[in-house]
Amino acid sequence: MDLFGSNFDDSVFSEAKDKNTVSVSSYNAKCCKPEWFGESAALDTEDSLEKQKIFKFRGDLAMWKGKYQTALDAYTSCLGWVAENNLSIRRDILEGMARCCAELGHRDRAMELLDLLSKEASNTCHLTSLLLLKVTVYRHFGLVGPLMSSLQELCSLLPFNPWNWYNLGKICMHRLDHGTYLKDESMEMEAEDDKVSEESLWLKACVCFVRTKLLLRILQQQQSSFVLRHNQIAIQKAEEALARLHPDQTTLLNLTEVMSEDLNPEKMREDNQDGMSLSNICVPTFRERWWDRILLSGLLEADGQNGLSDVKA
Structure with a gap:
């Protein structure tokens, strides 16, 4: 008795007698002079x-x-x-x-x-390009509020990109250093309904640099050479920023727990929405995805003033 799949038809291994002939036509590539479009x-x-x-x-x-x-x-x-x-x-x-x-x-x-x-814009690729363009334009004109909103949208759309988190953290630090948390012209176009205060900016900066470190450390496992060195420099800068913000150990542990909940390989693969139609996806806002959960933990009231006093000093 033959085992299932143990015998094959000899014709599978025989060469085909009749092969379709393929006609090959010549192709002459167009040669253009340098800057032919001048x-x-x-x-x-x-x-x-x-x-x-x-x-x-x-x-x-x-x-x-x-x-x-x-x-x-x-x-x-x-x-x-x-x-x-x-x-x-x-x-x-x-x-x-x-x-x-x-x-x-x-x-x-x-x-x-x-x-x-x-x-x-009709798909996630369009939206990503648009948000990156907005970041460039808003930064050029000094529109700090809209710039921050665009970076928050990028973090929501691409939650596993560490550089968007890092840039958002730097903007929060900039606003803390220069007092631009106050209502001014740059806030006219702010999209998300955030509580604009020193305390919320301080906590959001902590959130961003913690998330940056977590993501960069995951990426280190796949990196080498100058890419790895660039990654390590970014981690060091994020750690220096956190040292300036000076959250206590309990706050750091709580933020790390919240911001690492979705950092597992399966979740990161499932969240790949590259090229998807905007009508088919629902991207939660920064507030919905992270900020409300952090605020509910009571971290802002517990440690905000202590951290701010160290930043100002």
């Missing part, structure tokens, strides 16, 4: 795609060289030649225009472009 490039062509490429590459080169007005002009011209269904290039052009406007000090126009990109 001022001498022909724009009298009827090919709209060719015009789009010329203006797009001109804008990218000018942006790289720091010639932001030239880049903005090229991107603006390019936008008129982008096909309606080419959403990727359209978003790329709008983002380039927003960055140019920020560098040129055109605040209102930069905000209009951010709003336009917000309306057209």
